[in-house]
Amino acid sequence: MQIDDTDRRILRNLLADPAMAVAALAERAGITTATCWRRIEKLREAGVIRGTQAVIDWRRLGWEIEVSLRFTLDKTHPRAFDEFIAAARLVPEVLEIQTFLGQTDVRLNVIARDMEHWKEIYRDRILTLPHIQDTEALMLVSSIKDTTELPL
Amino acid sequence: MIALDDTDRAILRALEQDATLSAGALGRRVGLSQPACWRRIQRLTEQGAIAGRRLELDLAAVGFGVTVFLGIKIGTRGRVSLEDFERAVTAIPEVQVVQHVLGVFDYRIKVRARDIADFERILRRRILTLPGIGQVEANVLLSEERLPGPLG
Numbered sequence: 001m002q003i004d005d006t007d008r009r010i011l012r013n014l015l016a017d018p019a020m021a022v023a024a025l026a027e028r029a030g031i032t033t034a035t036c037w038r039r040i041e042k043l044r045e046a047g048v049i050r051g052t053q054a055v056i057d058w059r060r061l062g063w064e065i066e067v068s069l070r071f072t073l074d075k076t077h078p079r080a081f082d083e084f085i086a087a088a089r090l091v092p093e094v095l096e097i098q099t100f101l102g103q104t105d106v107r108l109n110v111i112a113r114d115m116e117h118w119k120e121i122y123r124d125r126i127l128t129l130p131h132i133q134d135t136e137a138l139m140l141v142s143s144i145k146d147t148t149e150l151p152l
Numbered sequence: 153m154i155a156l157d158d159t160d161r162a163i164l165r166a167l168e169q170d171a172t173l174s175a176g177a178l179g180r181r182v183g184l185s186q187p188a189c190w191r192r193i194q195r196l197t198e199q200g201a202i203a204g205r206r207l208e209l210d211l212a213a214v215g216f217g218v219t220v221f222l223g224i225k226i227g228t229r230g231r232v233s234l235e236d237f238e239r240a241v242t243a244i245p246e247v248q249v250v251q252h253v254l255g256v257f258d259y260r261i262k263v264r265a266r267d268i269a270d271f272e273r274i275l276r277r278r279i280l281t282l283p284g285i286g287q288v289e290a291n292v293l294l295s296e297e298r299l300p301g302p303l304g
Binding site for chain 1: 169197199202215238248250263291293304
């Protein structure tokens, strides 16, 4: 699907506020509510808009620790990525799995209730994942910026 | 800290998949009437368990096909103000995430670019010119998946 400037205006506003009402969106994009509605439907059907998800504030729920774990995998094993990722999916504290081209092969975003809990997760469920060659942890101190907005 | 019961967890799990679910549809799934479910969602939002919504787009379709994560070290030579660095890096429109971390890097940032050439432009003109910038490591994102987290 080719998207035009009006679509981009709609998406830019939706990215800034995914809960924005269609009427307000239409006004900002300079179109009628009915047109705006149809355009959003088209963007959904074409898969440009994949969905809207609630973002959970894990800290508020008592998960104080957030760690970005970077892994280098043993790539001499042909199924290293598949097996590592399949096993990581089974760890409930893993929030995100990303694969990369670069020095890092895979990154996991992991949360824990406190340091004691973190040590337990790290030792019992992370270091036991298959095909790890090396791992490095970056502990989140503070989030300075976190947005999905894009300069469309 | 917010204490959740099983019904709250079921609601959060469902909204993590689709935040646009109506209170009626969600209520039917978790065994609540529409008004009771609505009140729960209101409470979870007011208490801050739900931090907001995230719109998921097919980024390649809107012209942002490349995502790069950068690990950044702040140079130790000269006195560098972290505030100056943070202010400058958050002002870059293609930078969606800035995290202050503890580990082999000082900051982790996420950059969305149109293509590799665009990324190179952002890296050279905007990132490498940041005040206090030291060592930079780049990893190009290949795949990304989000998991529901410990709500089981």
